[in-house]
Amino acid sequence: MNEQFTRQAQEMFNAAKDVRIPENFQAFAEESVVKTRDAYQKVAAATKESVKAFEEVLTTAQAGARTLGEKVLTNAAANAEAAFEAAQAIARARTLPEAARLQADFLQQQLAAASVQTKELFELSTKLTRQTFETMNSAASRSFANSKNGN
Secondary structure, X not given: OHHHHHHHHHHHHHHHOOOOOOHHHHHHHHHHHHHHHHHHHHHHHHHHHHHHHHHHHHHHHHHHHHHHHHHHHHHHHHHHHHHHHHHHHHHXXXXXXXXXXXXXXXXHHHHHHHHHHHHHHHHXXXXXXXXXXXXXXXXXXXXXXXXXXXX
C-alpha cells in the first residue's frame, strides 16, 4: 500500500510539472500582493503616527503632573517651615498672651498663604490641563489630516 501511494504521488508530481499557472491568475496574485503591501504600509504609517501622537500627549501630561507635583511639594515645604518657625517662636514666648498672639498670627498667615497657594494651584492646573488638551487636539488634527490625505 505504501508503494502504491508513493507511485501515485510521483505520477501526480510528474503530471503537475507541465501544468502552467494561467497568466491572468498570476497577474491577479501579483496585484493582490502589491495592494496588500500598500494597505499594510498605510496602516503601519497611521499606527506609527498614532503612537507618536500618544507619546506627545503623554509627555505633555507627565510634564504637567511633574510641574504640579513640584508646586505642591514647594508649598508643603514652605508651610512646614512656617509651622516650625511659629512653633519655635511660641516656645520662646514669655507669657501666655504672647503665645496666644503668636499662635493667632501664625493661623492668620497660614490662612492667607493657603488662599494664595490654592489660587496658584488652581491656575497652574488649569494651564496644564489646557496645554494637555491643546496637545491632544493638535495630535488628533494631524492624525485626521494624515488619514484624509492617505498618508
